[in-house]
Every structure is written in C-alpha cells, then in structure tokens.
Amino acid sequence: MIQRILQPGEIEALDRTAIPRVSLPERSTVFANRAARLRKLADHHPVSGYLRLMASLVDAQHQMLERFAGSMPARETMPMQEAQAHSMPILPALGRPRDAVWCGVLRELIDRVDAAGDVTPALGKLLDALRTMPEAELEAAADAVLDLRFEQIDAAAAPFIMAALQVVWTDAACRLDVRDVPYVELPGGCPVCGSLPVASIVRIGGAYHGYRYLQCGLCATEWHMVRVKCSHCDSTKGIAYHGIEGAGEALKAESCDTCGTYRKIGYQEKDYDIEPLADDLASLALDLLMSEAGYRRAAPNPLLWPLAADDE
Template sequence: MQRILERGEIESLDHTNIPRFRIPVRASVFTDRAARLRQLAQDHPASAYLSLMAQLVDAQHQALGHCKAPPATEEQVSRAQAHGMPPLQAIGWSRSPQWRDILRALVDHIGEQAQVPEQAKAVAASLRERLESDPDAIETQADAILAERDAEVDGATAPFIMAALQVYWTSLAIDFDISKMPVVNPFGVCPLCGSLPVSSVVRVGGPGDGCRYLCCSLCSTEWHLVRVTCSHCEDTKTVAFHSVEGGPEGIKAESCDNCHSYRKIFYQEKDYNVDPVADDLASLTLDMLMGEEGYSRASGNPLLWQGPES
C-alpha cells in the first residue's frame, strides 16, 4: 500500500522532482473513464445517467483515435511562453470545423444504441439536424460552454457539445510538445488550455506518489498543486475537508472559507480506479451536503449542465 504524504512532508520536497503535468494517454483516457462510469452506475440512484454518459465516452474514445486537431502555431507558443499563458487557450481559439465532425460522430453513436433512453436519442437527433441546418448556432453554443456563460447554455445539449470539445482539446494536449510549456502559468486554470479543473486526485505510484493533481475539465491534462491549498483562491489557512457520513473514504470536498467555494478531492490510495470526471459525477450527494453548508462549487462537471435557472 502506498503512503499518502502529509502537508508538511510535501512542502519539504524538492518540487523540481515532482512532475508538473500528467498528459492524457490517447489509448486509455476515455476507455478508462467509460469503464469507471459503468462500475459506478451499478446500484447507483443515477444509474441511467451514468450509463448514458458511459455510452457517450465510448464514442469519445472512438473519435479520439481518428482526431488530429491542427496544433498551436509557433507564434501562439512563443506568445504563451513570453506571457506565461496557456498555449492552447480554449477561449478565443480558432477551432477547425473538424470538431463538428466529432460532434456528429458522437450523436450518431448515441442514436444507434439500443439501450439509450428515447429522450437522449431525441436530443442527439436534434443536434444532428442543427449541425446541418445551423452550424453557426452550434459554434455559438460551443463558445458559451467554453466561456462558462451559463445563462446562454442549453443544459440538454451541452454534455454532447462539451464531449466533442473534450475530444478536440484532448487530442491537442496529447500532441503538444510539453517541453515548450511556459515556465510559469496562471493559478487555478489548466496550464495547457486555460480551462477550470473539475476536481483533483491524490495519485499513487511513480515520482508523483502522494501528490495532488488538478484535472482539466476540457483537455484531460492534470497539473500539480500542493495539498491543503484552495484550488480556487490559493488560500491555505481556512481549508477544510468534508465527506458523507458512511460514504466512501476516498471522496472528500475541499472547502475554503476565504472564497466559500469547494472542489472534490479523490484519493487513489483508497480506490485505484478513480476518475476525476466520473467519480465527481457519481458523488452528487456530497454536492448537496456542501450546498447545505453554504459552499458553492468552484466549477462544474463537463458531463452535467443545468443551464440557466428558470
């Protein structure tokens, strides 16, 4: 069993020996997530939704195998290095129309699955029609999703659109030359694409053993952050941890009384197969608890969008 390092031990480490990043693996990033979703769906109150998302993630894996998104230009990389900014900055990025082909493949896959609920098939069919009749509207919705302008986001179609964007940016991240990363990056966002993290995982094994990594909601990159540090405002004095009584030991919410927000943190030592997106999606009871305690999520889950409040 691997030992999880405590805060003082981590702070005393030589951080130059801790990997700054964990880059997604093309062959496994989505297959592992789909398998985890199916595992978590067993006897879960939200089993139908988790199973649906597993089907969607299956399609993501298939699409990623064929995806070769146009890379960042040398000018973009040089500018990012000069200003310490993410080189694959999602907001404002000039997307290739290829990403809409990915979305088309995802919704076609959902429409072909016998066990997918009819309501989900209807949403997929509607998206398929809009891809042909009004691609500009799809692009506008994608821009709103990437910028997290929730009032403009259609909660029903957003998981499908976000899933296609995830494939596109995960491919970009996989193909990016990590040696060209800026030495420093803005706090609290993905150093590659500038998106918010969905959660964090304390990893086991290798040089990152016992270290906490934030997990990008878009490009699947993970980056190191010292534990007992608020991932939203960087405060270290008011961080606390919460869990569901009688629930899994490897799931906690890390709250901060400075910014009154939280993100979940998962411990791979307690469950080796933990996935930052799947496990976050399957632990909504903890979100309800944190809401009752007066804390707000620092960022959402890429496979669950509620859209504007009525």
C-alpha cells in the same frame, strides 16, 4: 526513521523539477478508463441510467480519439512562443479561432451514442436537434459552454457539445511535449487550454506518489498543486474536508471559507481506480451536502450542467 510532513509553503519552495509538474493524457486510456469507471459507479446508483448514458458517450469519445488528429500549431509559431514567454496556456480554449472540425466530431459522437441503443424518445429528439443545428448556432453554444455563460447554456445539450470539444483538445494535449507546457500564472487554470479543473486527485506510484493533481475538465491534462490549498482562489486558510458517512474515504469535498467554493478530491490510495471526472459526476449526494452547507461548486462537471447560473 521519523519523516517530517512538509507544509504547503515549504513544498512550493522545493526544486520545481523534483515534482512532476504536468501529466498529459494518454490517448489509449484517458476515455477508456473513464467509461469503465462510470459503468462501475453506475451499479446500484440512484441515477444509474444517466451514468450509463454518459459511459456510452465516453465510449464514443474513446473510439473517435483512437483515429482523430486535429490541426496543431508548430512549436515555432508565434502563438506557441508567446505562450511560453508570457506564462499563458499553450492551446487556449478561448480567445482564438476554433477549428470547425469539432462540429463533425459532435455529429459522429451523436451517431455512435444513437447506435449504442437505450436512447429515449426525448433524448432522440435532442440528438436530432444537435445533429441538424446550423454551424453558427453550434459555435455560439460552444462559446457559452467554454466561457461558463450559464444563462446561455442548454443544460441537456451541453454534455454532448462538451464531449466533442473534449475530443479535440484531448487529442491536442496528447500530442504535446510536456517540456513545452509553460508555467501558468492563472490560479486553478489548465496550463494547456486554460480551462478550469473538474476535480483533483492524490496519485500513488512512481514520481507522482503522494502528490495532488488537478484534472482539466476539457483536455484531461493534470497539473500539480500542493495539498491543503484552495484550487479556486489559492487560499490556504479555512480549508476543510467533507464526506458522506458510510461512503468511504476515497472521495472528499475540499471547501474554502475564503471564496465559499468547493472542489472534490480523490485519494488513489483508497481506491486505485478512482477517476476525477467520473467520480465527481457520480457523487451527487456530496454536492447536495455541500450546497446545504452553503458552499458552491468551483466549476461544473462537463457531463452534467446546472440549469441556471445561481446553481453554481
């Protein structure tokens, strides 16, 4: 039997219910799987120490998420109804007041990382500064991170701030009903929180088999997007795929000549355990290759921030 390969335009024309549109994160596995993947990738890696540190941070996220329950708007509230009516993110990270509970989450994450050991004097000083930082300064730092105002971001502190925000928004995403998540008109924006994806993955198994999903860098929600299409500007022209020779076929960089950006894409059929955020973080050689080729990242990795705006 001969199967015809559908092109992007044909896929979009299919019944929208035929492909699972959104996959919400699983509370018990989202951070546990990420931490395990980071540790596996750290073996014999040039920046193994940093990957293991981030694995400890993600472990702390997993421990917190197991018992954390933040505030959650009811389905009948005006913001939820407006999101549905106007195709907007249902729990936007920007534009609405943020529950200050995330500051307490940050301090507990710091304590857990500290207790895990392997904290250098320089890192200890950074963690102490974050632990004692006034709430107003923390809120300003969170705004800068979420809004990608790179010139206002402390690259060393940002992964810890983002980790706390991830716990809060992932908790919320876990408690949503997927049927309540609206179709969002924003290209490349998460339908739950509006944040940018960190990477994409072509899944295998069940209803998701063979389909590409973008993974949100904040709430870990995944949403479907057709393949061979720029996840940043929606262009289908000038799309190319790049890899490191000898590094395998499980992770590539998908570049777009229309907007000059790239975002990594993983193939689960090549490596079942691939995890978008972790594999993106551990593939710095691919970032260097893309930079040398003249492309810029479409969005930073939440656990590794650039030192200046022109690095992106």
